[in-house]
Amino acid sequence: MDGISLLLGVSSSRPASRLAEAHPFHRRRCARGSFDLAERFVRRNRSLRSHLRVFNRHQTRMVFVHCGNLWRRRIRPCRGVGVRVPLRSQASGLRDYSLVPPPRYTVSPLDFVVHRSRVIGFGSFGTVYEANKAVAPEEGLLVAAKTVPKERLSGMQLHDALYYFAIERYANDQVRAAIESGDAKSLARHVARYLGYGEHAGQEWLFFERVPGATLEHYFDSGSDDAAFALALGQALGLVELDVRDGVVDLLRRLFLRIAYDTLQTLVSFAQLGMVHRDMKPLNWIVDDRAHTLRILDLGSSAFLSTPRYGAVIGYNARWGPADTDYVAPESFIDPRFPYQFDVYSCAMSLLRLAIPGLRNPAQFRTFVEEFRNMHRSDLALYASRAFAGNAAFIPDHLVTGLIVLKGEDGRLFELVRGMLRESPQDRLSPEEALVELDKIKARTPA
Numbered sequence: 271m272d273g274i275s276l277l278l279g280v281s282s283s284r285p286a287s288r289l290a291e292a293h294p295f296h297r298r299r300c301a302r303g304s305f306d307l308a309e310r311f312v313r314r315n316r317s318l319r320s321h322l323r324v325f326n327r328h329q330t331r332m333v334f335v336h337c338g339n340l341w342r343r344r345i346r347p348c349r350g351v352g353v354r355v356p357l358r359s360q361a362s363g364l365r366d367y368s369l370v371p372p373p374r375y376t377v378s379p380l381d382f383v384v385h386r387s388r389v390i391g392f393g394s395f396g397t398v399y400e401a402n403k404a405v406a407p408e409e410g411l412l413v414a415a416k417t418v419p420k421e422r423l424s425g426m427q428l429h430d431a432l433y434y435f436a437i438e439r440y441a442n443d444q445v446r447a448a449i450e451s452g453d454a455k456s457l458a459r460h461v462a463r464y465l466g467y468g469e470h471a472g473q474e475w476l477f478f479e480r481v482p483g484a485t486l487e488h489y490f491d492s493g494s495d496d497a498a499f500a501l502a503l504g505q506a507l508g509l510v511e512l513d514v515r516d517g518v519v520d521l522l523r524r525l526f527l528r529i530a531y532d533t534l535q536t537l538v539s540f541a542q543l544g545m546v547h548r549d550m551k552p553l554n555w556i557v558d559d560r561a562h563t564l565r566i567l568d569l570g571s572s573a574f575l576s577t578p579r580y581g582a583v584i585g586y587n588a589r590w591g592p593a594d595t596d597y598v599a600p601e602s603f604i605d606p607r608f609p610y611q612f613d614v615y616s617c618a619m620s621l622l623r624l625a626i627p628g629l630r631n632p633a634q635f636r637t638f639v640e641e642f643r644n645m646h647r648s649d650l651a652l653y654a655s656r657a658f659a660g661n662a663a664f665i666p667d668h669l670v671t672g673l674i675v676l677k678g679e680d681g682r683l684f685e686l687v688r689g690m691l692r693e694s695p696q697d698r699l700s701p702e703e704a705l706v707e708l709d710k711i712k713a714r715t716p717a
């Protein structure tokens with residue numbers, strides 16, 4: 271890692287040399303490249319993500335920066351390009367995971383058998399294993415056991431991983447406490463059940479009930495045609511009345527309404543806890559095919575905006591990069607005046623992939639995201655009108671079904687999604703407002 275001093279990938283119009291001019295000490299170290307180049311670099315080097323602080327202020331250009339030995343250097347954002355590299359001192363002060371309150375729900379890892387050879391999933395910072403509860407109550411329960419892979423992380427990466435892990439623990443504590451107090455029924459249904467935190471032999475664990483089913487991304491990835499996709503997803507969600515004879519548009523519309531409802535209800539409950547999830551996306555939405563519900567995973571990127579006992583905010587730090595750039599709201603970082611609108615945008619972007627068949631393919635979705643934000647300022651109406659006028663690079667054929675899906679209910683669904691995608695968080699619907707609109711639409715839709 272130390273071998274690479276700095277790698278920049280700058281898309282389209284602003285040449286890397288201009289960036290270098292603004293920061294002469296980096297001039298000789300800047301490499302010019304395309305967005306694709308930079309993105310490929312990031313994807314291939316997922317483990318380096320903790321060192322990549324990326325944001326795209328105007329959604330026009332994207333810069334990725336990798337710093338090996340430059341931790342003390344800070345690159346200030348240029349117009350249109352945002353680059354932030356954390357200072358070591360800031361990193362240690364502001365990301366101190368020991369500031370996160372102690373665990374509320376604890377368990378003994380010895381009560382679980384963790385199957386180390388059966389990895390369910392792993393991300394930049396965590397590994398999730400299959401496990402079983404080995405003792406009563408609930409002996410034999412299928413469990414997902416998440417831990418920080420300390421053996422493959424070191425330095426700042428390990429530090430970041432432990433921080434996210436502590437936030438995830440804290441967030442799950444809050445969610446479970448709300449469920450137990452009876453305040454948040456929707457959370458019991460829409461978040462993976464948290465069993466508790468445990469530590470053994472220097473390894474920390476978070477234990478969850480294992481959700482039977484697959485993530486929405488997995489459904490998108492299935493490669494099946496629209497009708498087969500809709501029926502499989504509908505069956506998993508318990509929409510037994512779905513019938514292929516109703517036509518694909520109708521099937522997709524009902525799925526859309528159902529998933530929008532599940533996710534918005536959850537966002538309303540999160541907001542009641544003062545929480546922004548910050549990483550709402552199909553990969554973190556798992557369809558529980560036994561309880562027939564959508565559950566949200568991975569609370570590790572959450573922000574708690576009002577935690578007076580421990581300081582203003584837990585989990586959120588504007589000096590850090592945003593979450594997944596494909597779904598991140600245009601403000602990139604939470605606007606403290608309209609914090610809950612952040613997740614609404616990511617939710618709507620995810621829902622677009624459900625409604626618009628062409629967007630289920632990740633590469634096509636990424637092309638769409640670029641164009642939608644850069645050329646159309648996240649305005650769905652502008653995008654649609656240009657796409658039909660033949661100005662968009664995105665293939666209109668793919669858009670047609672999706673727009674017909676959204677066009678239902680006299681265009682109300684379209685307007686709802688448009689309102690959820692407003693570029694400015696001030697104009698965007700809050701979770702409550704979006705849910706009210708959705709309720710009105712559902713009331714007009716035959717069951």
Ligand SMILES: Nc1ncnc2c1ncn2[C@@H]1O[C@H](COP(=O)(O)OP(=O)(O)OP(=O)(O)O)[C@@H](O)[C@H]1O
Pocket residue numbers: 390391392393394395396397398414416462478479480481482485553554556567568569570
């Ligand atoms: N409770 C659960 N039940 C079933 N599968 C789960 C559960 N928790 C996590 N998984 C699986 O593990 C994968 C990774 O989980 P999670 O997103 O929590 O990890 P992560 O390390 O934070 O990943 P990333 O860095 O990509 O966000 C999920 O996509 C899902 O497939």
